[in-house]
Each structure stands twice: as C-alpha cells, then as structure tokens.
Amino acid sequence: MKKRLYKIIISAVLFVIALLVMFPNIWINRIIYILSYLIVGFEILKKAVRNIKRGKVFDENFLMSVATIGAFAIGEFPEAVAVMLFYQIGEIFQDYAVDKSRKSISSLMDIRPDHANVLRDGKEEKVDPDNVKIGEIIIVKPGEKVPIDGVIEEGTSFVDTKALTGEPTPKKVCKDEEVLSGCINLDGILKIKVTKKYDDSTVSKILELVENASSKKSKSEKFITKFAKYYTPIVVIIAVALAIIPPLLINGATFSEWIYRALSFLVVSCPCALVISIPLSFFGGIGGASKNGILIKGSNYLEALASLETIVFDKTGTLTEGVFDVQKIEPVGLTKEELLEIAALAEWYSNHPIAKSIKKAYNKNAEEIKIKDVKEISGKGIIAKIEEAKVNNHEKQILVGNEKLMEENNISFEKSKEIGTILYIAIDGVFSGTILISDKIKDDSVKAIYLIKKNGIKQTIMLTGDKKEIAEHISKKIGIDKVHSELLPDGKTEKMEQLLKEKGENKKIAYVGDGINDAPVLALADIGIAMGALGSDSAIEASDIVIMTDEPSKINTAIKISKKTMKIVRENIVFAIFVKILILVLSALGIATLWAAVFADVGVSVIAIFNSLRMLSKKI
Amino acid sequence: MKNKFKIKGLDCANCAAELERAIEKIDGVDEASISFMTERLIIECSEENKNEVMENVKKVIKKEEPDVTIEEI
Numbered sequence: 001m002k003k004r005l006y007k008i009i010i011s012a013v014l015f016v017i018a019l020l021v022m023f024p025n026i027w028i029n030r031i032i033y034i035l036s037y038l039i040v041g042f043e044i045l046k047k048a049v050r051n052i053k054r055g056k057v058f059d060e061n062f063l064m065s066v067a068t069i070g071a072f073a074i075g076e077f078p079e080a081v082a083v084m085l086f087y088q089i090g091e092i093f094q095d096y097a098v099d100k101s102r103k104s105i106s107s108l109m110d111i112r113p114d115h116a117n118v119l120r121d122g123k124e125e126k127v128d129p130d131n132v133k134i135g136e137i138i139i140v141k142p143g144e145k146v147p148i149d150g151v152i153e154e155g156t157s158f159v160d161t162k163a164l165t166g167e168p169t170p171k172k173v174c175k176d177e178e179v180l181s182g183c184i185n186l187d188g189i190l191k192i193k194v195t196k197k198y199d200d201s202t203v204s205k206i207l208e209l210v211e212n213a214s215s216k217k218s219k220s221e222k223f224i225t226k227f228a229k230y231y232t233p234i235v236v237i238i239a240v241a242l243a244i245i246p247p248l249l250i251n252g253a254t255f256s257e258w259i260y261r262a263l264s265f266l267v268v269s270c271p272c273a274l275v276i277s278i279p280l281s282f283f284g285g286i287g288g289a290s291k292n293g294i295l296i297k298g299s300n301y302l303e304a305l306a307s308l309e310t311i312v313f314d315k316t317g318t319l320t321e322g323v324f325d326v327q328k329i330e331p332v333g334l335t336k337e338e339l340l341e342i343a344a345l346a347e348w349y350s351n352h353p354i355a356k357s358i359k360k361a362y363n364k365n366a367e368e369i370k371i372k373d374v375k376e377i378s379g380k381g382i383i384a385k386i387e388e389a390k391v392n393n394h395e396k397q398i399l400v401g402n403e404k405l406m407e408e409n410n411i412s413f414e415k416s417k418e419i420g421t422i423l424y425i426a427i428d429g430v431f432s433g434t435i436l437i438s439d440k441i442k443d444d445s446v447k448a449i450y451l452i453k454k455n456g457i458k459q460t461i462m463l464t465g466d467k468k469e470i471a472e473h474i475s476k477k478i479g480i481d482k483v484h485s486e487l488l489p490d491g492k493t494e495k496m497e498q499l500l501k502e503k504g505e506n507k508k509i510a511y512v513g514d515g516i517n518d519a520p521v522l523a524l525a526d527i528g529i530a531m532g533a534l535g536s537d538s539a540i541e542a543s544d545i546v547i548m549t550d551e552p553s554k555i556n557t558a559i560k561i562s563k564k565t566m567k568i569v570r571e572n573i574v575f576a577i578f579v580k581i582l583i584l585v586l587s588a589l590g591i592a593t594l595w596a597a598v599f600a601d602v603g604v605s606v607i608a609i610f611n612s613l614r615m616l617s618k619k620i
Numbered sequence: 621m622k623n624k625f626k627i628k629g630l631d632c633a634n635c636a637a638e639l640e641r642a643i644e645k646i647d648g649v650d651e652a653s654i655s656f657m658t659e660r661l662i663i664e665c666s667e668e669n670k671n672e673v674m675e676n677v678k679k680v681i682k683k684e685e686p687d688v689t690i691e692e693i
Contacts, residue, residue, distance in 0.1 A: 054683065060632065094632070101657065212624070212660065217653070225637040276633040276656070283657040 157188030166293030216298025264587030273605030284615025515539020
C-alpha cells in the first residue's frame, strides 16, 4: 500500500509540472505526462493485458486502460493521466476503508485464546485449547483469557466479560460457578474444570458466528451485484456506439469529439465503489452491533430488522427475570419477619421453586431449630412441625400452601386479591397471613418496550404459558399491546404460525425468547432473537440474532443500528447511481469533460466509502 | 455440508461477486458465497463429491483470478 502511495505522489508531482510549466517543445510536456502515466498505471496495464487473454473485457483494469489510451490517441494527454491518477487515488481510499473495517472486526476477534494451561500429572502444561479434553483442569492466571468453558474448581476472581456481553463492570465468580470462555480473568488464579470441548465453547461459537456473518447476503447487496452485472456491459456498449454512430450519421461530427465523449462512459463504467460500499455498510453495522453485545448472523437479518412491524416476546426469562421472588408479606397477628421465618422453616427441606424463593428471602440458617414430621402434599403445600427453641416442649404445627390446603384443614382465611402465587400460612390451626411470590419484571423491560414503540414498532405481543391474570397484569405493567396466555409449548408455535400468516407483505415479525423451550418458535419467526443465550447452544443455533446480555432494550439498539445501516445503504445507492447517470447524460451531450467524469466518479466512491465507515463507531 | 475457506488476493468486491457467480455455476455446488470483507469463501456441496467439486472450484479460480489462493479452515 505504501509503495502505491509513493507512486501516486511521484506521478502527481510530474503531472502538476507538466500541467503548469510550458516547455519550449510540447513533446517535453507530453513525455512527462507519459512518464507520470506509466508510474501510476503500469500495474493496471499489465493486468489489463492479462485479462484480455482470458476474455474478460468488462474488467475494470481493461476499461481504465482503454479509456486512458484512447485519451492519448485523440491527443488529450492531461486527461489521460488524470483519469489514471484519480482512479488510483480512489483505489487507495477503498483499500484504506476495507483495511480499517477488517481491523475493527479483528479487534473483536481478540477474544480468541492462543493457549490453555492444563494440569496434567500435577504439572502445568501450555497446550493448544483444541487439545484439552472434557474433565481436565485448566489454570487461568490474572490477565489471561479463559480459553474453554468450564466450572470453577478452586479460586475466586473478578472476570471481565466485556468482549462477550459489552457489559463494562467485571463479574465476581467463585467455586462451582460456570465461567465462559472469552472472559478475561482479572485478579485471582482460577482452577477450572473443563465442561466443553474448545470447538463447542462459547468463544468458538461467537467467532464462527462473526466470521461467517457476511455469508448471508441482504437484498440490497444482491441488488447491487446484479446491477453491476448489467451496468458495465450496457455502458460499454453505449460507449462503443457513441464513438462510431454519430460521426457516421451526423454531418460535421468528428470522430475525435465523439470518442472523447465515449471515453467518459468508460471512466464511469466501473461499479466497484458501489459494490464495495454496500457490503461495507453492512459489515460495519454487524461489527458495531457486536461491540454492543448483539450478534447478528447475516446482513439479511440486519436488513430485515429495519422493516420489523411486530415483536413477539416470551415472558419468563425474557421480560421477567425468570426467578421467583417474595414480593409481599402480609402477616396477621405477628411481624413480617416472624411469618417469613415460619414459612421458611416449614419449607426448609423442600426443593420446590417456591420453597427456594422463600428460603432465599429468609437468608438465614436454621440448624438450631428442629423441624420434623414434614409432609409435602403435591399441588397443595407443606405441613410441618417446628419445635420452638425458647418455649420447651411446645411444638407448633405449620401449614404453608394454597387455598386448597387451607380449605382441607378447615382453616378460616381471607382470600387474597393479589396477582401471583399466594401462599397461605396457618399456625396451630389459626390463619396467620399470606406471602406473595411472583416472577420479577426485569428493570430494563419497561424502558425497552417504550423505546421499541418509539422506534416505530407497531405491535408488541407477549406469549406465555402462565395464567391469564398474571400475564395480563405483567403486560399492563410493561406496556405490551397484546397477550396470549395459558399456552402450551406447542401453542406458542401455533400462535407464531398464525401471526406470520396475518402479517402484511414485506413486514417482518421477530420473536424474542431465551431458547430454553421455544427454539422451534425462534426458528419459525422471520427474525429469531435469542436473549441471554450465552452458553446455550440450541438457542444460538436456532436464532438469527443473539443478544448476549439479559437486557431487552438491546433489541432497540439493534433496530437503531439496522435503521442507520439501511439509511446509509440507501444514501449510497441513490447518490452513486444518480451521479453516474448524470455524468453519462452530460458526457453524451458533450457538456461534461473527462476531468469532470473522473472527479465525479472517484468523488462518489470516496464519499460512499466514508459514509459506510460511519457504521463502525460504537455510538448509535 | 458447508466448506469454509480463507480466500486471499481478491482485488475488489466486484471481482469477488463475479468469482462467486462462476463458482456457483459449477456442477455439484449447491451454494457459494464469497465475502470480500471477511475474505471468506463458503461452498455448500454434498459430502460424497466434495473432492471432485473442490478440484473444479480450484480450476475456476485459477482461470478467473490467477492471483487468488484459498485455504480450508
């Protein structure tokens, strides 16, 4: 690239000398022009000769050579050199842009680990991550990347997940926790038991996804390659006709005049700037999205996001945390803490999700208290006896469960009007209060739906297997337009099929889910968006876009990136085609000179390329 | 069956598109895709005649773009 730049500079200097200095003999000027031309254009001429041998007449090298040699032939020396010189300047800009965006993507590839420290026979060995087997122990030192997915055997540390999720705050990890490859270990030494092969690890999956993202081409890219396929031959044929026909038919028309006009056609006949600027925009958009923790599997999906009309959300785990939490404690005749303690003790030995959430809210140890005669009645609740430490020999009988449990044990109680799962508690046969447990709405969900609607999405729909009241309550709180509740897993697929049938032409429907039991729906939708899917293979496989964090508002970010990309793509297509046609018309009429043609053509390329490069910034 | 290659030496995006079209025409190639940006060539063909198809792909590349090299990944 440097060598080419030097050639351009030397050639440009010679060109300016020949242009400004009037040598006594015009042939001195001409020789300097030819010298300048050969310095900058020799490579092109060489390639052109090689291409004619292979019958490739519409190759850009060939066209440029014909245009410039033609200009020499009709005595337009400065024009001939200018065309070649500016053409090469355009090429340099193009190479710079391509190089820059390739680099920006490869900085994303920095997450690729180069080695793993594996513990074999008590010794640490540095090996290729590919050669580590499942079950082996690897050691990750501070500053190193976690090379393979695994579970921590020993050590605690903070890990930087920025490269994976875009999340700037480091995450604390300790024993028995899962760590994903691609994270950077920040302070402690970690011993990790490998749970996946390198090829199946998160980092491999992500790299594969990003590297192959551009293989699925968008409609705009297909349009432009198709356009290029016909554009060049048509322009060249018109150029030939323009050079020959008018001088033969029109009285007084000279060949040199019409050949000059035809040469302008050859100058603008190369569609390369257009062909590069469109994929460059998409490439930049996909790159910018991945910097934000959004992986897009192809430019066609990035394009489709811009014409999104409806977004369908899964509830649990997508809009809500997917973790049940104690929301409200309403005691009767005792304090909140006491009621929670009693419920927690009764549920102590249960592994039911409800029991877990109560124990989590209680957050204390119960070793000193004796709990006995625990009876778990499936679908109803728990009966247990608690021996109270303070009052000797008194055992309290505790009932924790739903309405049915209360009714069966003839306990008079007040029905709660709260929405969610309600636990009724009775102590020694007396109703003592309720605890409300429900799934928590993600902090980000309300903001996400607000922004998505503001961004022009017409309809938001929530699908859930949950009860109607709960579903409606949550959708109202978040601001979702429509709810379909009490759906079986098959029901979600059916609903999606129905929505796809009803949608307007050219409008797209996206489905957002966590991929745990909705992979078929993810695959079915126009755009399947998997959320928080890091580490879940089936979700990554089935979806078209993977959001690496848990934030639904990233969907809005993705839509914004898509719209910005599409705007740039449209600008480039319209601008470039408009300018080219304008030059063609003006040169045919003899208004535009070769100078104007080459300036406009290279100018358009450079502007289009720099316009595309805007997509590479992280800010949207 | 998708086969992925690193493709180097392409001059411009238009040449990439032309080469893509030429490879797509080869018998046995179900789909071909060249990304100029990521320098990647992806060829979809059946497992059985992969070797034969790849021979032809190499021939086409040599004819269309003699400076281009590919390397399987």
